[in-house]
Amino acid sequence: MSQPIYLIGARGCGKTTVGEALSRALGYAFRDTDHHLQLSTQRSVAQIVADEGWDGFRARETASLKAVTAPATVIATGGGMVLAEHNRRFMREHGQVIWLSAPSHILAQRLESQPEAAQRPTLTGRPIAEEMGDILRQRAHLYRDAAHHEVNAMQSPERVVDDILQQLSLARAS
Numbered sequence: 001m002s003q004p005i006y007l008i009g010a011r012g013c014g015k016t017t018v019g020e021a022l023s024r025a026l027g028y029a030f031r032d033t034d035h036h037l038q039l040s041t042q043r044s045v046a047q048i049v050a051d052e053g054w055d056g057f058r059a060r061e062t063a064s065l066k067a068v069t070a071p072a073t074v075i076a077t078g079g080g081m082v083l084a085e086h087n088r089r090f091m092r093e094h095g096q097v098i099w100l101s102a103p104s105h106i107l108a109q110r111l112e113s114q115p116e117a118a119q120r121p122t123l124t125g126r127p128i129a130e131e132m133g134d135i136l137r138q139r140a141h142l143y144r145d146a147a148h149h150e151v152n153a154m155q156s157p158e159r160v161v162d163d164i165l166q167q168l169s170l171a172r173a174s
């Protein structure tokens with residue numbers, strides 16, 4: 001049975017975009033932990049954080065990770081999934097973990113052109129370019145520790161998918 005593939009990385013690295021394309025290329029199901037959370041709570045990330053704080057969101061995020069984990073599934077995680085050691089361990093034990101890595105100025109550019117504020121309430125209260133620099137400094141080692149493979153996310157989504165397939169030695173479905 002094919003193991004799930006988890007995509008990790010900071011906001012804007014393309015986990016959701018690439019995840020959908022990768023699932024089509026493999027003929028796998030696609031799940032996104034934030035989408036699952038939004039559907040199951042009928043609330044956006046911003047609403048959950050406003051109601052329950054980041055700790056409440058993080059607890060729900062862990063439950064969401066477990067709920068969407070299944071064979072032959074590509075799973076796009078939220079950027080902060082790696083913060084909890086138990087989430088990092090769970091992903092490594094249950095599947096293949098891919099880090100989509102890109103420098104903070106590229107992430108900031110993408111997020112400034114498509115902020116999706118309900119999905120991405122501020123993490124630090126700082127301007128987006130500074131926030132992404134801070135976040136990568138805090139989390140880069142966690143993404144590195146959690147990942148089986150690191151892929152350059154500064155390419156078109158199609159190229160990123162090709163690199164992932166190559167790293168995993170998997171063929172496209174058609």
Ligand SMILES: Nc1ncnc2c1ncn2[C@@H]1O[C@H](COP(=O)(O)OP(=O)(O)O)[C@@H](O)[C@H]1O
Nearest residue numbers: 010011012013014015016017110114155156157
């Ligand atoms: N490889 C890419 N090249 C250029 N833009 C991208 C790429 N991947 C994603 N984007 C854009 O960046 C934004 C964030 O993408 P998304 O997939 O939601 O990232 P994440 O789920 O990692 O936060 C979207 O506007 C998306 O269209």
Ligand SMILES: O=C(O)C1=C[C@@H](OP(=O)(O)O)[C@@H](O)[C@H](O)C1
Nearest residue numbers: 010011045078079080119120121
């Ligand atoms: O980096 C983070 O802590 C977060 C990233 C978001 O997901 P994306 O990485 O898909 O934007 C979402 O889970 C939430 O706003 C928290």
Ligand SMILES: [Mg+2]
Nearest residue numbers: 015016076077
């Ligand atoms: Mg996403």
